Amino acid sequence: MWLVEARTVFGRARVRALLVALAAVPVLLALAVYLSGGPGAGAGPAFLDRASRNGVFTALAGLAVTMPFFIPLSVSVVAGDAIAGEASLGTLRYLLVRPAGRSRLLLAKGVVVALYCVVAALVVVAAGLVAGFAFFPHGSVVTLSGTTVPLLDGVGRSLLAATVVGASMFGLASIGLFVSTITDAPIAAMAVTVAVVIVSAIVDGVPQLSFLHPWMLTNYWTAFTDLARAPVRWHQIWKDLVLQAGYLVVFGSAAWARMTSRDVLA
Amino acid sequence: MRRSGMPSGRAGRSCLTAVRAPSRTGAHRALSHALGHRFIPFLPGLAVPSSTLGTMTYVSRRARYGVPAVAVLALGAAALVPALSGASSPPDLPAQTAAQLLVDIAKAQPPQVSGTLTWTAHLGLSDLSTLENGAGQSAGGSSTGSGFDPLTLLSGSHEIDVWLDGATAEHLALLLPPAEEVDLVRNGDQAWLWDSETGTATHLVTTGAGPAGAAASSANPGGAGAAVPSTAPPGPPLTPLQLASRLLNHLSATTSVSVGDPLYVAGQPAYQLIVAPSSASGSTIDHLEIDIAASGPLRGVPLQVAIYAPGQTGPALELGFTGTLHLGTPPAGELTFTPPPGARVVTHTLTADGGGFTGAKTGRFGSLHKTGTGWTTVISGSSSELVNGSQQGLFSQGTTVVNFAGRQGRLFSTDLLNVLILPDGQFYAGLVTPAVLEADASSSSA
Numbered sequence: 001m002w003l004v005e006a007r008t009v010f011g012r013a014r015v016r017a018l019l020v021a022l023a024a025v026p027v028l029l030a031l032a033v034y035l036s037g038g039p040g041a042g043a044g045p046a047f048l049d050r051a052s053r054n055g056v057f058t059a060l061a062g063l064a065v066t067m068p069f070f071i072p073l074s075v076s077v078v079a080g081d082a083i084a085g086e087a088s089l090g091t092l093r094y095l096l097v098r099p100a101g102r103s104r105l106l107l108a109k110g111v112v113v114a115l116y117c118v119v120a121a122l123v124v125v126a127a128g129l130v131a132g133f134a135f136f137p138h139g140s141v142v143t144l145s146g147t148t149v150p151l152l153d154g155v156g157r158s159l160l161a162a163t164v165v166g167a168s169m170f171g172l173a174s175i176g177l178f179v180s181t182i183t184d185a186p187i188a189a190m191a192v193t194v195a196v197v198i199v200s201a202i203v204d205g206v207p208q209l210s211f212l213h214p215w216m217l218t219n220y221w222t223a224f225t226d227l228a229r230a231p232v233r234w235h236q237i238w239k240d241l242v243l244q245a246g247y248l249v250v251f252g253s254a255a256w257a258r259m260t261s262r263d264v265l266a
Numbered sequence: 267m268r269r270s271g272m273p274s275g276r277a278g279r280s281c282l283t284a285v286r287a288p289s290r291t292g293a294h295r296a297l298s299h300a301l302g303h304r305f306i307p308f309l310p311g312l313a314v315p316s317s318t319l320g321t322m323t324y325v326s327r328r329a330r331y332g333v334p335a336v337a338v339l340a341l342g343a344a345a346l347v348p349a350l351s352g353a354s355s356p357p358d359l360p361a362q363t364a365a366q367l368l369v370d371i372a373k374a375q376p377p378q379v380s381g382t383l384t385w386t387a388h389l390g391l392s393d394l395s396t397l398e399n400g401a402g403q404s405a406g407g408s409s410t411g412s413g414f415d416p417l418t419l420l421s422g423s424h425e426i427d428v429w430l431d432g433a434t435a436e437h438l439a440l441l442l443p444p445a446e447e448v449d450l451v452r453n454g455d456q457a458w459l460w461d462s463e464t465g466t467a468t469h470l471v472t473t474g475a476g477p478a479g480a481a482a483s484s485a486n487p488g489g490a491g492a493a494v495p496s497t498a499p500p501g502p503p504l505t506p507l508q509l510a511s512r513l514l515n516h517l518s519a520t521t522s523v524s525v526g527d528p529l530y531v532a533g534q535p536a537y538q539l540i541v542a543p544s545s546a547s548g549s550t551i552d553h554l555e556i557d558i559a560a561s562g563p564l565r566g567v568p569l570q571v572a573i574y575a576p577g578q579t580g581p582a583l584e585l586g587f588t589g590t591l592h593l594g595t596p597p598a599g600e601l602t603f604t605p606p607p608g609a610r611v612v613t614h615t616l617t618a619d620g621g622g623f624t625g626a627k628t629g630r631f632g633s634l635h636k637t638g639t640g641w642t643t644v645i646s647g648s649s650s651e652l653v654n655g656s657q658q659g660l661f662s663q664g665t666t667v668v669n670f671a672g673r674q675g676r677l678f679s680t681d682l683l684n685v686l687i688l689p690d691g692q693f694y695a696g697l698v699t700p701a702v703l704e705a706d707a708s709s710s711s712a
Contacts, residue, residue: 041464046445049463053608064444142606144447145439146460146467207422225445231600233427233441235589250337257330 001100005112009078015116018074018124025070026062026128033058034135046225055132056141056154059207060228062128063121063158063165067221071120072197075169078116079176080189082109083259087184093264101197106259113173118166125162129155147230159168161224168224168240171217171247172197178255181262214239217247357528357535359560363660364523367539367558367566373568379598381532381591383426386584387419390575390681394412414440414448414461429596437600451508451603458603467605469613510706520544528553531569532587535560548702549641550682552576559585563593583679637706644696644706670704677703 009015029051033039038052046064051056083106085090095105132138141154149157176193183189200218203209213219220240226233362370409473418424435453442448442463449460457470526538535558542553557570570586605611634647665676665687677700678685685695686703694703 142465142608144445144462145449146603146606146609147461148604148606150618222444225443228445229439229441229447244340250334250341253329253337254334257333261327261330 023127027131030131058132059128076193083180084186117169121162121165145230170235171244174251178251181258370566380429380596429600435601671708
């Protein structure tokens, strides 16, 4: 069941296309920086001004560019499609015929969506590392704090950053899964999930609403940049993971409540 | 829980089903609905319109939403209760007089501690980023490559990681979102300033007998005197120890000092010292709060300093430890700095009396004059740049026109700092109300 679900999702043309597009972002960044010489110090997205100094930063710049919108968008597509997509095709009732139960079906769908979150971020970092090492030097890595760490440490940190970014999407993925159990129209579920990201980002940008910020889904999304400091600052990342776990529990259980009590008409 | 006629499935499932099933037929329907026909392969039964289900079943279906509701309540309580209970139980400390606290401060050892400082500025300026963008554009180009801009510290909140090893070494890391930082590492008479944005490592070398400038001010708080950069620290903000020592130098007959309620700062019990101008003097400072560690190795060390403007509930400026403090000598690796390969290394030589710094100030603003004393000190000077410079548009945007004593000037006003600029470039600045500045301007020109 798990393998079948994973194969179905990752075998879809649109999911593959999303992953290819995600992988293209850091490659394009690397190419642009290679041809133009890159932005001035401190300009442009985070890490991009360092991309030409070390391939590791190409990967991190790719992550910083895709993190605010592209990765959440693709997660919204996959999560919103999870249940509603089956419902709209009329295949949901046939899935439920399988001797597995609704809860297990939902769990399998959720696990595959979570897997997609991590894979999407890893694809960006992997493509960034490959492109970065093709165009730029790959010596030891200078952290934001001005210390120097070995290349392997830098690669490890960028892969860890991808995992953190993937985990940062779990809250959004559970919201998408919940919305997906409400509607039979996958496009509606995707749109609502993307809207959640946008509203959260807007609230995060309004200083007068600062009392709400620690509760916002998007608030700690940039915490992965702390992995490039020395010593690594864990507490923002930790807060992010706790917040995502909270969203996961609330919306995961809401999705379960809806899934196990709904009338499956399609 | 199980009803007769129910197939015995897994315990959890039959339990749920039993709650939902008021009758035998209801049980079959609900079961087929929930389990996707594992036990009752009867496909049309899968699509059960809710109208055909009994009231009991409807309630139990709704009851499932109790799980996320309980999760919301539990998580909310887990997040909010510690904050509320912490606020309601101040530490139980023996009463102290203000004088005893001052002695504690004087006797405090330079702390060996690492933790995170949070610097917050609410000066009544909504957002300085527009001002900065304007400055960048009017200067005829982008502001990139300029490195760290201290103006960013005048609004919002910033975190500074600190590692302090007594008087011998310190490391301050000012974290700038999203991915930049400014580090100051001082070890003995060696100091490095690292700006990640430009990749510049500035080596600060001290000439003369004394240790580096930072050390001089922390080890010898009496010597700092009048040069209090109260609103615009030229580098990373000072540690609370340095800041409080300097602020207390301003104590005189014009000042009242009292003790507030004890509180916790970064988990440490602390006394609160409240310092206020004793009369309506024209100062824009309502009062200062200095929170001083009550016990342990940090005893007497200010953990938090806050400046309040009149009529404000929150502090205008606040610098204090947040999160968890780690007592003891910080790791040696944090207290040394080696310029990374590829960094631009600049060497600056400082004289022990800080003469280079004032020289630079004099060059840009002419000679500076100080009038008044204590809380109502006003700094005046002259700068034609302010009125004729390339930033004319920005200047008129950020200031308002004021008329006083038959003259006209422009006022740059924040909750704490006011600056009055006359058309000839003469300016008056201080932590005082505009009326005091206007009086100064009138008397000096008359």
